[in-house]
Amino acid sequence: MALKFGGAMVLVVIASVMMGASMAYPGWNNNGYAWPPKQADGPTEVPPKKVVVGGSENWHFGFDYGAWAHKSGPFYVNDTLVFKFDPPSDTNTHPHSVYVFPSFWSYMRCDLKRATMLANVSDGAGDGFEFTLSQTWKFYFFACGESGGFHCSTGKMRFSVVSLPRPWKWHG
Ligand SMILES: [Cu+2]
Numbered sequence: 001m002a003l004k005f006g007g008a009m010v011l012v013v014i015a016s017v018m019m020g021a022s023m024a025y026p027g028w029n030n031n032g033y034a035w036p037p038k039q040a041d042g043p044t045e046v047p048p049k050k051v052v053v054g055g056s057e058n059w060h061f062g063f064d065y066g067a068w069a070h071k072s073g074p075f076y077v078n079d080t081l082v083f084k085f086d087p088p089s090d091t092n093t094h095p096h097s098v099y100v101f102p103s104f105w106s107y108m109r110c111d112l113k114r115a116t117m118l119a120n121v122s123d124g125a126g127d128g129f130e131f132t133l134s135q136t137w138k139f140y141f142f143a144c145g146e147s148g149g150f151h152c153s154t155g156k157m158r159f160s161v162v163s164l165p166r167p168w169k170w171h172g
Pocket of ligand 1: 060061095096097144145146151155157
């Protein structure tokens, strides 16, 4: 850890020296890379993505959403989760919903009394219910709120994600 930190410090020193050098010699262009860089050369944010929760499984009882979230991440702020589930009907008497818990412990216990409903049983129809991760470095705890927590616990319809800062990339 100390070594790694030391390495970073050395890089900072080298970068400072190079900046100083290029300012002292305006003609020096470092193999075509001018300093300061033009606006077009700067990094750009990787655009947000929309992810269907559960993939082709959509949002249903018995699928392991914890495992799905683990292998589908990381997720970044302004990414959108799409929950797709059929509305109640004659053939669908056990519909689903989407709730968010305020804490890890209420999530662990599937304690819906402390949860907030994001989508009711009809909101997942068609293109689905979309939820954008709008806050950076926030843990989101999602679950289905039906049957008094039975879908959340036994049905495994729960998962958490953390919204990381958006990544940047060079060259568009
Ligand atoms: Cu459900």
